Amino acid sequence: DTAVSQTPKYLVTQMGNDKSIKCEQNLGHDTMYWYKQDSKKFLKIMFSYNNKELIINETVPNRFSPKSPDKAHLNLHINSLELGDSAVYFCASSPSIAGDGDEQFFGPGTRLTVL
């Protein structure tokens, strides 16, 4: 059983389109995250949710809107896609939001290519 799963694995789309990436974790964790990995492999946090509540919202354009229907799911919707949105997006989860040094479990990533 995959602990943190993401769909789709690859996403190729045209500029201006709207797309969604889905993430699910079956670890029973309270906290989920979205990270963006750019072409230089730099990993940066975008959002964090704890029990469906938004906790961390880094400086991310409004075109990105996360949604957490329940604590096992965190989806990422992107409006009006731009070339610069091309990246690998990783979903992750951890047991809690507390600063206890919990490791984060990462999904396999979604490679988004905007043409």
Next chain:
Amino acid sequence: AQKVTQAQTEISVVEKEDVTLDCVYETRDTTYYLFWYKQPPSGELVFLIRRNSFDEQNEISGRYSWNFQKSTSSFNFTITASQVVDSAVYFCALSEAIYNFNKFYFGSGTKLNVKP
């Protein structure tokens, strides 16, 4: 300022050589956690180790060892007798305890190429 610095962008070694990946961090918190993750060519991120700021003991796991030195704010990772399967990008990360909400700051990664 970057909280985690991995100055080595890319390292190439020949199989069976030992290699050390450097990680320097910056924090004002007294309680913090350091991590190493591996990202093989297949792309997933694999957790390797976590260390808290109160535990400076070095750790060894098979061919992997980690050297944590608070005096130099470093958490270096050594692979002994490297193998081709060790080829990957390795990330060091920092999580601060206070008001941090378990936010990870990742270094820029070191790409390790192990040649046969």
